[in-house]
Amino acid sequence: MPEQFYFALEVALNGLLTGVMYSLVALGFVLIYKSSEIFNYAQGVMALFAALTLVGLQTGQVPFAELINAIFGTHLSHFGWQLPPLVAIVLTAAVMVLFAFLVERLILRHLVGQEPIILFMATIGLAYFLEGFGDLMWGSEIKKLDIGLPQGISETVESLTGKWFGYGLFIDKLDIAAAVVAGILVTVLTLFSQYTKQGRALRAVADDHQAALSVGISLRFIWVLVWSIAGFIALVAGVMWGAKSGVQFSLSLIALKALPVLMLGGFTSIPGAIVGGLIIGVGEKLFEFWVGPLIGGATENWFAYVLALIFLVFRPQGLFGEKIIERV
């Protein structure tokens, strides 16, 4: 087998694993969209905020330290304790639940029945607010996120593939961990929505708001629930991306990458989010590998969007989306 083939295979595999990361963010979008028809632009910033909070809690940072220092002239920075990762994760999840509650209370409740595009813009506003808030609370410098996830190139895969094909594939351990976590997450979510009472209520709301209301399902509770789950997914995505490339502002830009993923997979489909993420991940890496050098590189910035754009012209509802039916 030619070296070039294995190299492309390695690129594709890495793309597949990046795609898993995209899918993680896209999952949060889909959940919220299905249950409330809100296209939550803030999902990426939620991931950033969750990761920031996690690091902040873990290293015992004083929240709003910079602001307090500026107002009172003090020199606060850290409480001086270190929390174990698991405790920090549980606390961060609690913060995300609180956030979901506040979002429902302060924003969604007042915007019931508005047009979807208005709600979309509200979430853009929320994204800006949360970005400023997160930076103000924990500081905007790049942070290292370390909760004991495996790092580095996996030697097992390299030696195994080296033995089988005569060419060792380089795969990041963290990517494999992310794939495993994503798999678990999807399984748990599916089980939750299929076999629990709340999950059934969630599906009912997704199906028809009014019918769900009329059989006594509390829409507000479901919204808080869904935003909490989305917050938890954001936490997982934030941890994975944060461990990969540090917790910094560019983390929130992966949310933008999740948009073409959704367009490809369809806004309403969980399998669509996964498959779309994988297609985009593999597609952009292979495109960069083959075509990128010819036209100057860094095509990852736009390839996903253009692919989704071309795709949409032929299939406006995405791969797995519900057929769009319009009535006057």
Next chain:
Amino acid sequence: MFYREAGDFKTTYREDMQTFPIRLDRRAYWMIVVLAFVVAPFVVNDYWTNAVLLPFLVWATAALGLNLLTGYCGQVSLGTGGFMAVGAFAAYKLMTAFPGMNIFFVVLLAGVVTAVVGLLFGLPSLRIKGFYLAVATLAAQFFFVWLFNKMPWFYNYSASGQITAPERTIFGILVTGPSAAPAAKYLFTLTILFGLAWLARNLTRGRTGRSWMAIRDMDIAAEIIGVNPLRAKLSAFAVSSFFIGVAGALFFTVYLGSAEVTEAFGIDKSFLVLFMIIIGGLGSILGSFLGAALLVLLPVFLKNVMVDILGWETYIAAHLELMIVGGLIIFFLIYEPHGLAQLWRLAKEKLRLWPFPY
């Protein structure tokens, strides 16, 4: 007491349909025009012209363009930054390729180039709508920033990748380049904006604008009553891109002087313009101006208060600014979805009944 239409008799249909039917409005309008054209260039100092008035004019042009597309025709676009980049780079290429061309025509031609590009990116709007379209316009945003970054032809193979506007004059007065007087830049930009605003107002109250609004309100119903969606949507994209292209050209040639594409025309600019029209008022010419004014003034104001008066660090002010802008967006969407323009309208209604409301 004074703000009445009583006694202001209209004798022709034309008078009845004019933009400002109330005499006081008309007078106020002309007073503002005179103030802006004749008084402001001599009174306002250079710092204010450069820091507030010029960006306001440029962003108002962009907001006007996006408002035609989003507010009047209902097609959400997140590609404003990318289209502004097209306008800027078109202006740059025209200026360097044809040194003899008047800057006024350079700016207009840059707008035309952007209109053609916008038409191209408007094509998907015939198939997809809503969020899907919004995300599709992101393709334009990222693609153009990448294109102007990676293709050296666009920045004339300059080593830094930056583009710098050469000096150009109108009637012998410099309007671009570092040594141009702020007042001259201001008047040049203002003249273009004035013309464009007049064009926008008249487009929106004519056949074209009504077909846009019909498409916005319900596209299928509009199609049934005989509005051609292809023509309406594509014309909205073209006109809007023209405005945005002109804004991009002015932003680069007159305001910035030199620009680097990722920094000057990033996605944050797309959102900035979108915020302007949400806060100002979707589907309102006045709203575009009010929104642009607020979002240009707000950072200047916050910076003055927090950095200069309170002595805080710049980055704290930047974070707070993000929070305030985001909060404002949500606030307006909840309490006044039609924006500042609607507040102004309500104030006028109240004023007409004052001091004897029923």
